[in-house]
Amino acid sequence: xxxxxxxxxxxxxxxxxxxxxxxxxxxxxxxxxxxxxxxxxxxxxxxxxxxxxxxxxxxxxxxxxxxxxxxxxxxxxxxxxxxxxxxxxxxxxxxxxxxxxxxxxxxxxxxxxxxxxxxxxxxxxxxxxxxxxxxxxxxxxxxxxxxxxxxxxxxxxxxxxxxxxxxxxxxxxxxxxxxxxxxxxxxxxxxxxxxxxxxxxxxxxxxxxxxxxxxxxxxxxxxxxxxxxxxxxxxxxxxxxxxxxxxxxxxxxxxxxxxxxxxxx
Numbered sequence: 001x002x003x004x005x006x007x008x009x010x011x012x013x014x015x016x017x018x019x020x021x022x023x024x025x026x027x028x029x030x031x032x033x034x035x036x037x038x039x040x041x042x043x044x045x046x047x048x049x050x051x052x053x054x055x056x057x058x059x060x061x062x063x064x065x066x067x068x069x070x071x072x073x074x075x076x077x078x079x080x081x082x083x084x085x086x087x088x089x090x091x092x093x094x095x096x097x098x099x100x101x102x103x104x105x106x107x108x109x110x111x112x113x114x115x116x117x118x119x120x121x122x123x124x125x126x127x128x129x130x131x132x133x134x135x136x137x138x139x140x141x142x143x144x145x146x147x148x149x150x151x152x153x154x155x156x157x158x159x160x161x162x163x164x165x166x167x168x169x170x171x172x173x174x175x176x177x178x179x180x181x182x183x184x185x186x187x188x189x190x191x192x193x194x195x196x197x198x199x200x201x202x203x204x205x206x207x208x209x210x211x212x213x214x215x216x217x218x219x220x221x222x223x224x225x226x227x228x229x230x231x232x233x234x235x236x237x238x239x240x241x242x243x244x245x246x247x248x249x250x251x252x253x254x255x256x257x258x259x260x261x262x263x264x265x
Contacts, residue, residue: 006186007132007228010046011095014039015053015131017080017088018099021139021216022056026207034208035097037217042095042224047234055087061103063117068107068160084121089128096131097220098122101138101176105169106161115175122183132228133185136220137173140195142205144169148198149205156204188223190216 016022016035024033031040039052061068063081071077080100088096098121104114125133142148149155149164173191180187194200200212208216225231 004227005229007230009094010048010230011042011050011132012048013051013053013091013093014042014095014097015088015091015093016056016097016099017084018056018097018136019060019102020056020058021102021208021213022097022099022136023054023058024213025058026202026204027210027213029210032210032214034213034217034220037214038097038221038224041217041221042231045225045231045234053091056099059103060100061107061109062100062114065113065117066104066107066109068103068109070160080121081117084124089125093129093131095134096125096129097134097136098125099136101169101172103161105138105172106143106158106163108163108168111168111171111175114172115179118176119179119183122179122185126183126185132224133183134188134220134224135176135180135185136188137176137190138169139208139216140191140197141201142198145196148196152205156206158206186223186227188220190219193219
């Protein structure tokens with residue numbers, strides 16, 4: 001059965017809402033931020049330009065009802081439910097990435113409450129825009145592994161975001177996956193593939209380093225590329241227009257001996 005093609009037309013505007021890792025916190029080179037990694041890979045392989053608006057906010061949570069919400073902490077204001085219309089829908093994206101779940105699971109916000117608010121955002125974005133919508137699940141960090149977390153010589157003070165353990169965040173991952181299926185979105189699991197890869201994190205045990213950010217961005221791009229033909233169209237056309245063949249891969253050709261070996265001659 002052929003794979004579903006979620007989008008054939010190139011994207012011209014990418015808008016992201018999310019938390020600190022989507023913001024790019026702790027990347028020392030902006031090129032490595034995972035949102036910029038996704039954007040640059042899209043630019044490499046699609047036809048035409050891409051405009052990026054990264055509206056992720058560090059310490060952000062899904063709504064005022066979240067356990068982690070604090071009206072006294074400017075960094076958490078406004079939550080996603082208060083700002084998604086202005087910071088996402090009104091910008092008329094044709095590629096929308098929503099990256100929530102990390103902070104809400106770290107503060108112990110019940111998954112049912114999170115999904116209620118999260119699904120409202122997703123439903124509105126799907127209804128009021130023509131965007132390809134990508135839902136990025138919560139990232140793995142040391143806090144989700146109690147053995148690693150309580151084995152640290154010094155644990156960061158995360159305030160309200162201090163809940164350790166794996167069970168709740170796994171429920172978040174599956175809940176977001178289900179919302180994606182229900183509302184015809186792409187889902188990217190950034191928890192399971194990187195679980196226990198502590199070397200991708202910075203010393204604060206929460207945010208991803210340059211290499212970690214780059215790895216996250218590649219994972220998001222791979223999901224888009226595997227499900228959207230607009231990413232592959234330029235490469236397919238270039239091969240035809242350049243008259244490349246299997247004998248000439250575009251770089252240095254193999255030696256005559258290698259070609260004879262390949263042909264069994």
